Each structure stands twice: as C-alpha cells, then as structure tokens.
Amino acid sequence: MNSSRKLINVGSRQLMAFLEICRTQSFAKAAEQMAMSPSGMSMLVKELEEQVGARLFERTTRSVALTDAGRRLRPVAQRIVDELAAVHEVIAGTEAAVRSRLDIAATPMVSASLLPPVMRAFADSHPQVRVHLADVDVSTVRARVLDGEADLGLGFFVKPAVGLQRQPVRRFRLMRIAPPGDVPPGLGPSRPWTSLAAVPLIGLPLDNPIQTLIDVHLARIGRAADPGPRMNLIGTLVAMVRAGIGHAVLPSFALDECLRQGLSVSLLTQPAVHLDLFLVSRRGVQVKPAALDFGKLLKAA
DSSP: TTTTTTTOOHHHHHHHHHHHHHHHHHHHHHHHHHHOOHHHHHHHHHHHHHHHTSOOEEEEESEEOOOHHHHHHHHHHHHHHHHHHHHHHHHHHHHHHHHTTTEEEHHHHHHHHHHHHHHHHHHHHHOOOOEEEEEEOOHHHHHHHHHTSSEEEEEOOOOOOOTEEEEEEEEEEEEEEEOTTTSEEEOOOOEEEESSSOOOOEEEOOOSHHHHHHHHHHHHHHOOOOOBBSSSSSSHHHHHTTTTOBBEEGGGGGGHHHHHTTEEEEEEEEOEEEEEEEEEEESSSSSOOHHHHHHHHHHHH
16 A cells, blocks of 8 residues: 555535536536525636646636546546446445345244234235245244344244343233044143153253243143153144154144144133233334334234
8 A cells, every 4th residue: 555645525416516516617607506695616726726736617707628637537537426426326225125125033833823914914015025934843933033134023022132122012822732543533622731641752952941941830740751752843742742752732822733733622610820922122222114014914923
C-alpha cells in the first residue's frame, strides 16, 4: 500500500451534483433536478473541488464547461455512483428476500401431524412468502432458533429455555398406547397411571422433555426410569408399539397417527397430565410480520 497516496473525503451527493451539472450543463437546472437551491448546488461543487484540489467547471454567465480535471473526474464519478446504486440494490434485494422467507423448525411428529394444514392455509394467504420447514429433534429446534437459522420453533419445552421467548400454542393430554391385540384398537376408556405399573414400556431418550415429564409420574406409581428400548423419534416409537415390543406414553397430538396404526389408545388419569406445545422465537429479536401471522394461523387451526 502506498502510504503517500492522498485520500479524499467525497460524498455520493457531491458526486451526483457534479454529474447532474455535467448532464444539464447548468447549475440552476441541476439544482432543480435534485430539489435543492442553486446556492446549495454551488456549495456541493465547492466542497468537491476542495477535496480533489482542482477546479471542475469553467463558468460564464451563459455556459458551464468542464475543466481538464472535471473531464478526468467525470467517468470516475459515474462509476462510483453506479457502484453505490448497485450496492443499494443488492442490500435492498437481500432484505426483501429475508422478508419473503420464513424458516420454521419443529419436531418430526409435530411437523407431520399439525403443520401440513397450517402451512397450506399460510401459503394461500401469503403467496409471496416461501416457508421452509426443518423437521428435527427438540434440541436442534432450540439450537436453530438461537442461532438465527429459524424464525420460529415448535416443540415441547417443558422448562423455560435461556434465550428463547415461549408462547403456548396448544395443550395436549398424555395418553397410553398399547400394541394391537392387547385390547381393542381405537380410543378406549381412560386409564389410571397405575395401569402402567407392570407392562413393558418403550420410551423416548431420558433427556427428552416429554420423557422427563412422563418419568416424574411413573416414579409416583413406584416405577423407576425404565431401562427398556428408547427411541429418538416419536414415529419410530409408535412403530415399535405396533410391532408388539411394548407400551408407551405420548402426548395426544400423536392420536391420529396411533389410531391410523391400529393401536389402542387411552387417556391417562389420576392425574390427568397436560403438556403445552410452545412456539418459540429468539428473545430480543423482532419477529417478522410473516412469523406473527403464521403463529396466529397455528393457534386458530
């Protein structure tokens, strides 16, 4: 880098004024085009001349002509103004692209059972917004929202999560699902938690917030955390119950899938346990209008 090179402090408005005078060959006409006074136009040119260290125009009462310095500056000024305009278009385009995109992260069963009709309704009412859904586990939902990769997240966050704003969307009951053949398939009468005391159980990972709540109530009937099979995804757990490997406890948002699989379903009582589905966003970040509208549709679904 040449440390002896002189740097000039020139603003885009000065360059635009210079180019407009070149185009109109008149200070007065250029001032009119830029909605400013002739004296203001003269001031901009004077500031520009001071920065470049040379006169740019030869002025008479009848004409305005470029000096040699002005002729050399003209293509440079035009290139700078054009590049600044291009930068503005890129930034404006990027902002528009951000506003027209909605990124959502949700757990797989929530994605499969609750979101399809909501996404269809949102697409009908917001055709200009592209919705991208990531069906991932609950820890990844949290991470994507915190990292700004998702505008909204959906999951069962039993405990408040640092950095996340939680908004309850819907409440579900915990229910027991049984393999085909044990009892008639379909939604049967409610059963107490004590009905789970001796049956083989399939669970979710111990650190899953749904399983954490389930284990609290299993402990109250004298059943410690079960060492039986544990599945990462609720869909896999439902399939394992259908295969006859064991029983399971799930929130009632999986009811339709369980009935479709021909399982026996009973809501659990004594006590009836509820679990809230939360819509989460990053705390301290302004939520997009499209995200607010999506949340309203989800609540109304």
